[in-house]
Amino acid sequence: MASPELRKDVVTGRWVVFSTARSKRPSDFKSKSPSGSGNSNSQNCPFCVGNEHLCAPQIFRVPPDPSSEWKIRVIENLYPALDRNLRQRDAQGEESPEVLAGFGFHDVVIEGPAHGVRLSDQSPREVRDVLIAFRTRIKELAAVEEIKYVQVFKNHGASAGASLSHPHCQMIALPIVPPNVSTRLDSMKDHFRQTRQCALCEAPSNKLVINESTHFVSFVPFAAIYPFEIWITPRIHSSHFHEIDEDKAADLGSLLKLMLQKISVQLEDPPFNFMIQTTPLRATTSELPYAHWFLQIVPQLSVVGGFELGSGCYINPIFPEDAAELLREVNAS
Amino acid sequence: MASPELRKDVVTGRWVVFSTARSKRPSDFKSKSPSGSGNSNSQNCPFCVGNEHLCAPQIFRVPPDPSSEWKIRVIENLYPALDRNLRQRDAQGEESPEVLAGFGFHDVVIEGPAHGVRLSDQSPREVRDVLIAFRTRIKELAAVEEIKYVQVFKNHGASAGASLSHPHCQMIALPIVPPNVSTRLDSMKDHFRQTRQCALCEAPSNKLVINESTHFVSFVPFAAIYPFEIWITPRIHSSHFHEIDEDKAADLGSLLKLMLQKISVQLEDPPFNFMIQTTPLRATTSELPYAHWFLQIVPQLSVVGGFELGSGCYINPIFPEDAAELLREVNAS
Numbered sequence: 227m228a229s230p231e232l233r234k235d236v237v238t239g240r241w242v243v244f245s246t247a248r249s250k251r252p253s254d255f256k257s258k259s260p261s262g263s264g265n266s267n268s269q270n271c272p273f274c275v276g277n278e279h280l281c282a283p284q285i286f287r288v289p290p291d292p293s294s295e296w297k298i299r300v301i302e303n304l305y306p307a308l309d310r311n312l313r314q315r316d317a318q319g320e321e322s323p324e325v326l327a328g329f330g331f332h333d334v335v336i337e338g339p340a341h342g343v344r345l346s347d348q349s350p351r352e353v354r355d356v357l358i359a360f361r362t363r364i365k366e367l368a369a370v371e372e373i374k375y376v377q378v379f380k381n382h383g384a385s386a387g388a389s390l391s392h393p394h395c396q397m398i399a400l401p402i403v404p405p406n407v408s409t410r411l412d413s414m415k416d417h418f419r420q421t422r423q424c425a426l427c428e429a430p431s432n433k434l435v436i437n438e439s440t441h442f443v444s445f446v447p448f449a450a451i452y453p454f455e456i457w458i459t460p461r462i463h464s465s466h467f468h469e470i471d472e473d474k475a476a477d478l479g480s481l482l483k484l485m486l487q488k489i490s491v492q493l494e495d496p497p498f499n500f501m502i503q504t505t506p507l508r509a510t511t512s513e514l515p516y517a518h519w520f521l522q523i524v525p526q527l528s529v530v531g532g533f534e535l536g537s538g539c540y541i542n543p544i545f546p547e548d549a550a551e552l553l554r555e556v557n558a559s
Numbered sequence: 560m561a562s563p564e565l566r567k568d569v570v571t572g573r574w575v576v577f578s579t580a581r582s583k584r585p586s587d588f589k590s591k592s593p594s595g596s597g598n599s600n601s602q603n604c605p606f607c608v609g610n611e612h613l614c615a616p617q618i619f620r621v622p623p624d625p626s627s628e629w630k631i632r633v634i635e636n637l638y639p640a641l642d643r644n645l646r647q648r649d650a651q652g653e654e655s656p657e658v659l660a661g662f663g664f665h666d667v668v669i670e671g672p673a674h675g676v677r678l679s680d681q682s683p684r685e686v687r688d689v690l691i692a693f694r695t696r697i698k699e700l701a702a703v704e705e706i707k708y709v710q711v712f713k714n715h716g717a718s719a720g721a722s723l724s725h726p727h728c729q730m731i732a733l734p735i736v737p738p739n740v741s742t743r744l745d746s747m748k749d750h751f752r753q754t755r756q757c758a759l760c761e762a763p764s765n766k767l768v769i770n771e772s773t774h775f776v777s778f779v780p781f782a783a784i785y786p787f788e789i790w791i792t793p794r795i796h797s798s799h800f801h802e803i804d805e806d807k808a809a810d811l812g813s814l815l816k817l818m819l820q821k822i823s824v825q826l827e828d829p830p831f832n833f834m835i836q837t838t839p840l841r842a843t844t845s846e847l848p849y850a851h852w853f854l855q856i857v858p859q860l861s862v863v864g865g866f867e868l869g870s871g872c873y874i875n876p877i878f879p880e881d882a883a884e885l886l887r888e889v890n891a892s
């Protein structure tokens with residue numbers, strides 16, 4: 227058994243404890259449920275075709291022509307974390323530097339009309355279209371001066387936070403740069419200063435690579451916080467996800483689909499999240515050389531405990547090179 | 560319904576989104592289970608009296624006299640995150656600044672011999688003895704030069720990460736200062752520079768206070784990350800938990816017991832974590848004036864999703880003053 231090790235990721239700036247001994251411990255409790263189907267009844271599902279009237283207002287749809295059936299809908303979240311109409315009232319807000327009015331946007335991207343068709347079941351071209359819908363909406367949000375960052379994310383399965391099972395993603399447009407993003411930028415800046423290289427332009431070690439495509443590479447990060455965490459990065463430097471073109475989106479769509487299939491096969495259909503880790507909308511030109519976007523996939527295999535909540539340090543029971551090997555080998559398609 | 564708001568905590572330095580709208584959303588999935596009893600069969604429980612032979616080595620017990628029955632046992636964790644014997648091999652470790660040998664200590668504190676007796680069921684004096692056991696062990700660990708921080712934490716209930724149900728806490732002694740601790744110190748330092756005041760010496764606003772005791776106050780922090788999060792702070796400035804004396808430990812024991820009873824009554828026996836947030840063992844004298852320890856209690860009421868994982872920003876559906884009011888009013892005893 228390998229000795230435990232602490233590793234620091236040059237991108238996230240975070241120390242992670244790797245300990246294979248942890249995976250052997252017994253449990254009194256039932257293990258985490260697979261992603262599960264949740265409500266399979268599409269009659270009451272607001273995201274199903276035919277139930278559009280149950281939803282908050284639509285922002286746009288794909289294809290735009292209302293006489294054809296929709297394939298993707300971008301809508302307002304009916305229970306939003308931030309309020310898109312609050313701006314006017316800003317001035318009434320408290321004056322303290324520790325309080326901001328909750329202005330922002332919280333949208334839902336419905337990935338398809340069918341309740342039971344997951345993103346990984348869709349064709350690469352359909353996945354591309356979802357990615358392009360993200361791009362379109364980010365560009366619209368970027369036009370709002372107060373918005374500093376757009377977090378795109380997916381929750382799949384109850385243990386990954388999902389409350390609705392119909393395949394969807396969400397986007398939250400924030401009036402602040404969130405803490406993980408500023409910490410990441412600081413860490414990538416340090417690396418850039420020391421090496422004159424963007425930390426994500428350097429190719430990951432072969433031991434960590436899972437698959438490669440024309441424009442992207444998928445790998446387990448050197449200091450993965452979560453077991454079987456996967457990053458997909460563009461090979462050529464790019465700071466903002468929303469710079470992606472249709473060609474690259476199609477290429478990314480295939481690789482994303484493959485990764486989702488692989489974790490489903492290897493880890494028995496786990497709940498998971500994925501997040502687009504991009505650069506603040508209003509990043510300065512001096513920040514761009516070391517800011518490189520990526521897509522992060524996190525299978526939810528364990529519950530976080532008091533150690534992680536308290537310290538912000540994570541314990542990962544599988545070394546990244548071992549996780550990468552398992553994911554490289556799995557046959558998916 | 561109150562408008563959403565963003566608040567930054569001067570202690571943690573973290574922005575949190577408060578949105579009551581979020582609490583109204585429907586769900587396809589069953590809601591989170593209560594803390595549950597897990598395995599109620601104490602026959603195979605390694606932490607039960609009579610099963611000491613199933614455990615990793617004991618470090619000490621309370622009372623020390625082996626002819627009496629034990630009340631508390633501090634033992635090694637059999638599946639440790641860090642290895643207490645690794646030090647000698649350090650030199651062999653990699654030379655990169657991004658890798659450290661996994662040297663450290665991972666201990667378990669068994670809070671009592673009975674499987675079904677929780678910390679909140681114990682008498683204030685018994686809770687005090689558990690707190691004093693933490694102090695004793697931290698002092699021992701502080702004597703090891705390489706150890707920079709000791710994280711004390713409790714997981715109660717499967718959704719709070721617990722794998723064993725017998726009442727226990729854990730302690731992980733780390734060769735690094737963990738990220739939450741350094742971020743907190745930076746934030747408290749900023750506040751101190753601006754105000755010449757320790758952020759936790761200032762009394763919390765009455766609206767946020769839950770209960771007070773002679774030496775401690777319990778309250779919901781101004782920018783609570785989690786719904787019904789509670790902090791207990793010493794009124795008089797103190798940087799390190801392990802400076803606590805028996806008197807104060809007894810007083811803290813009563814208040815901690817009361818808070819655990821209150822969340823159990825108000826929130827229907829939720830899974831929860833608590834963490835002691837203290838100061839690095841080798842903090843400099845210039846850091847001590849603004850470093851103030853506290854005990855953080857986090858009921859686990861919702862699952863974290865992709866937004867939080869990606870951004871590090873949290874969404875809390877209940878305003879701290881509302882949570883405090885509910886906790887102030889609940890009748891527990």
Ligand SMILES: Nc1ncnc2c1ncn2[C@@H]1O[C@H](COP(=O)(O)OP(=O)(O)O[C@H]2O[C@H](CO)[C@@H](O)[C@H](O)[C@H]2O)[C@@H](O)[C@H]1O
Binds near residue numbers: 280282305861864874
């Ligand atoms: N008729 C309707 N029209 C439009 N929108 C509708 C709707 N009915 C429901 N919605 C919205 O649809 C979304 C579904 O989202 P998810 O299933 O991905 O997780 P949710 O946001 O609930 O919470 C998870 O993700 C968030 C963010 O990571 C975490 O804070 C949280 O704890 C976790 O459970 C919800 O946000 C809900 O508000």
Ligand SMILES: Nc1ncnc2c1ncn2[C@@H]1O[C@H](COP(=O)(O)OP(=O)(O)O[C@H]2O[C@H](CO)[C@@H](O)[C@H](O)[C@H]2O)[C@@H](O)[C@H]1O
Binds near residue numbers: 534635
């Ligand atoms: N015979 C024996 N002798 C000694 N020790 C024994 C033992 N049998 C089991 N143990 C140890 O007892 C501990 C029980 O701890 P908890 O139930 O608080 O959660 P655990 O540490 O498993 O994981 C939770 O907490 C950690 C830290 O927060 C998270 O990383 C994790 O995901 C979460 O599930 C385990 O650490 C286990 O290794």
